[in-house]
Structure formats: C-alpha cells, structure tokens
Amino acid sequence: MSSFSVTEPSRRLKWIAGLLVVGYALVTLMPLMWIIATGFKSSSDSIAYPPKVVFEPTLEGYVNLFTVQNRASPEQLAANPPETWYEQIVHDKGMMISGPSRFGERFMNSVIIGFGSTFLSVFLGTLAAYGFSRYRVPLKDDLLFFILSTRMMPPIAVAIPIFLMFRATGLSDTHAGMILLYTAVNLSLAVWLLKGFIDEIPREYEEAALIDGYTRFQAFYKVVLPQAATGIASTAIFCLIFAWNEYAFAVLLTSGTAQTAPPFIPTIIGSSGRDWPAVSAGATLFLLPVIVFTILLRKHLLRGITFGAVRK
C-alpha cells in the first residue's frame, strides 16, 4: 500500500485501535487462562479469597483427574510408602490410589468417535460434493438446501426418535451409533464446504485427464482429490471440532461405555464438594487440541463457520 493513500488509517488511529483490540483480547482470554491456571492449583488455592493469581503450582489436580482415591488410616499409609511422584502427592493428603479414574476412557471415546465420524463424513461429503459440483443432478438446489436444512433442527427435537431408533437397534451407548449420528450431523457442513472448495478447481484439469484416457473415477481421485487436499483437510478439522465439542446428543444417548468427555467433565466431583483443579485439568486437556487446531485453521476459519457462505 502506498504511503500516500486517503484510505490508510492514520498512525494515531492505528494505535488506539490496536490498544482497544488487545485490551478486548486479554479480557476475553481471562476465563481460558483461569481454566489452565486452576488446573495447577492445590484445592485450597483454587477456592481462596481473594482469588489467587500467584500460587505454587502442583500437579494434584491432574493426579486427581486420572485416579480414584480412598482415605487411608495412618497405619495403612505407613505400610504402603509411595513409590512414584503421583503416589507421593496423594500420600501427602493422607489418601491412597485405588485405581484409575474413568477420564482416560471418556477421553479415548471422544477420540474414537471424533475421528471415526470425521473420516466418514469427509469421505461421504467429498463424494457428494464432487457429484454436486460436476454433474447435472435433478433438483440440485433443492437437494443442497435439504442437506443444509438438516443442520437447522434443534438436536433435542431430533433426539426423541433417534433415541427410540437406537434403543430398537441396540445402538444406544455404542461407538458405532455415535459415529453414525455425528457423521449425519456433520455431513451438511462437509458437503457445503467441500463443494465450495471443489468448485474452485478448474474443470479443465479433469477434461484433460479424460482426454488422456482416464476414467471418470480415475480423474476424480488422481486429479481432483490432490487439488482439493487443503480443502479436505480443513473440512476434516471442522468436523472433528464439532464432534469433539458436541454435548446434547452425547448426554442423551450415552451414559457409560460410549460416553464422550463433554458430558463427563462436568460430573467430576472430589471427596468434598467439586474438585475444581481436577475439573480444570480435564478441561485443559480437552480444550488444548481445539486451540491448536484453531490456530492451524485460521485462514479457513470464516469459511468453515459460515458453511462456505463467506469466503475470504
């Protein structure tokens, strides 16, 4: 941009704008910072008044998150000296570890269901998006609108018959059921986003490939797929984040074996009232991957959240 532009904001305006935006960003980050900090606090520090900004970090919250503990008598404690650092932490509170908690399982459920449904919805979505982008389909606009409209329904409204369907087919509280459900919910996003990305690939590439003797399917996976790789990757991340964060279906349709982390984390309680360091530790571990993905995605963020309606 030339320095002689009437539309370029003045230096002073830039300074003021910068200060205000940074100020807002810092305020908006505070709850996140507080989650991360609380995860490293001892339980008494976490509920101190006034709230403690400076504190001695401890891994107690993380140990509590991953273990189940019992109060032990002094004799028992003396008979079982701690062998590892985490046993030491528990030991110091006069407790003993009686086993692993369910957090690890719930976290793995989130991983399995998240990746499974992401893979399926991106796979089906890519095929459908390619079909819509390149072929004459009867009632194309209506079908696309239908696909989009499936996202408008409140999840609780669809949950009633899905609950009945799952109960009848034995899919309640199974990984397969949740993967299927999340795939269906994510498909609308996958189709719309991917159609946008594929529309941007010039048709001439495929036509050249067809002339070279490729079949339609070869042209699809040897020419179009590599070209759409970035689009497919960012769509996948969006689907993953959605499945990762989903709560309404998870809380209604899973209770044990297939329960994901979002309904589980709020149920974490300690021996005396809510164990906020453990809750925060769980939340930190759960939110961290999404923060990393958001930073990776920043260029396509807008497109993803508006179903491809706004492209930069």
Next chain:
Amino acid sequence: MSVTAIDRIAKATPPRVARKIHGLSDRTIAWIFIGPTIVLLLAVNIFPLLWTIYLSFTNFRANRPNADVEWVGLQNYQRILSNPEIWQTMQATAHFLFWTLFFQVLIGFALAWLINAKFRGSNFWTTVIVLPMMLSPAVVGNFWTFLYQPQIGVFNYVVGFFTGADPSGFSMIGDVRLAPWAIIIVDTWMWTPFVMLICLAGLRSIPDSIYEAAECDRASKWRQFWTLTVPMIMPFLMLAVLFRGIENFKMFDLVVQLTGGGPGSVTELTSINLKREAFEKWRTGFASAYAVILFVTVFGLASIYVKALNRVKQR
C-alpha cells in the same frame, strides 16, 4: 458439462450397446457420488422427522413402550399452545436471543472495524480473540459456574473490584434477576468473535476506490461511514445474525451447564424445556408436538429472513 464425441455416439446407439462403449452413464455416476449421503441423511434426519410428526399425534410414552398407543389428534398441539409455562420459556428464549444478538453485533462490528485499521499484529490478535468460539460450550459453560461463584469466583471479584460491590453479595446464577444476564454474558463472550469475523470479511470486501471517490467528493468520514460502510456491510451483518439466531434458538449445552434452566425456570430456554418434557417427564407424544412447533418456527423465521437478506443483497 462438456459434450464429447463419445457422448454423442453413446446417445445415438441403443442403450445396451451404449453402456458397453461408454461404461456407466453420467447420471449413474452422479448418483454413486451423491447417493450415500442422501441415504444417510434420509435415515438419520428425515425418517426421524416423520416419526416425530407421527408421534406428535399420539399419547406415546417412551418409558412405557408396551402400553397401548392412542391417536389423540391435535390435542398435544392445543395443550402446548395454551400452556402458560411454555409461553414463558418462549419469552425467555426471545429475551436471550434479542440481547445476545444485540451485544454480539454491536461488539463484533466494533472489533471488526478496529481490526480493519490494520495495526501491527492485528492478525495475531484476531486469532486470539477467536479462540472462545471454537471451544466446547458444555465444558466452558461448566467452568463459568466456577467463575460466577459468589465468594470465590473471579467474575464476582473483578466486578466487585471495579464497582465496589461486595463480591459475595450477589450470585449471577442464583439470582432470578441476574441469571438471564449470566447466560447472555457467557454467550456474548463465546460468540462475539463469530460476528466479528464475518464483519471483517465484509469490511475487507469494500474496495478502497469507493472511499477514495467519496474523499474526492468531500464526504465527511461520518457520512462515509453511514452511506458507504453500513449499507455495504449490511448483507454480511444479516448473515451473521441469521447464523447466530438459528444457533441461539437451538441453544442447549451452554445454558444447561451454566444454570440448568434455573433458578426456578427463568433461564429455561425452549430446548431445555423440551428436553425436560421428553427425557425427564417422558411425555414423548407431547414433546414431539413441541419439537414440530419448534422447527416450524425456525424454518418459518429463517425463510422469511433469507428473503429479506436477498432483497438487501440485490440493492
């Protein structure tokens, strides 16, 4: 679609021979690509929807699957529309919708306008601001109950610090008057970046040349803002409002974790109320009618709105 020589030959030959020459027809290939998606959506979305509509005319209860199901006609619908409790949840939802949209548009637009001044580091700070929007509403909402604690909560402490109020003297979640604002604050915190991103895209889509022309015509900055920036950004703002409106009409996870609908039922939004009818009171038929009314409302409002949006775009 380009018409190749092979296409033309294929059209001129009898179908059976044509298939041998050409392989699958374009239409068949198209259905191979699209079919699986449509089938899955029919099974997991349309079939349940039709089932809901059917159930809404019955007195079925999901916790008594073996009891006789009676056809009750429009009785469920009548009961819902004449139920004052449900009208109250509709009001709570409208209040929530109005104020979240108001604050998010106001703050989101202001932020976008400031970021558009392109100060150094604006891209980095944009990414930082966007973070809350991508996080799990249930997990974050649950944590906010901790921030809102009267004695130990940071929110109360900060408010007390700046206003001089006693931090343990008020409870955002426990107070009937404050609870609706507690959910509005968290939703605004989470979703303002969404409106901001869309506004930013709108602002960046306005070519500099328009402002240069206005500058030549000696239009004041104030005038430029109201006659150029605002009308050109309108379609973007309306799109943001559409997305947020639909999302917040469906709002469930964040508010369930924050207030659970309480105290009493002042923050009981329609989704939460519906969940209570369907999965706690197990009035499946009644809840199905409720669900039908909700999505008719969403679709109705959304399609009226999209028409208005298109009119603004055409101008």
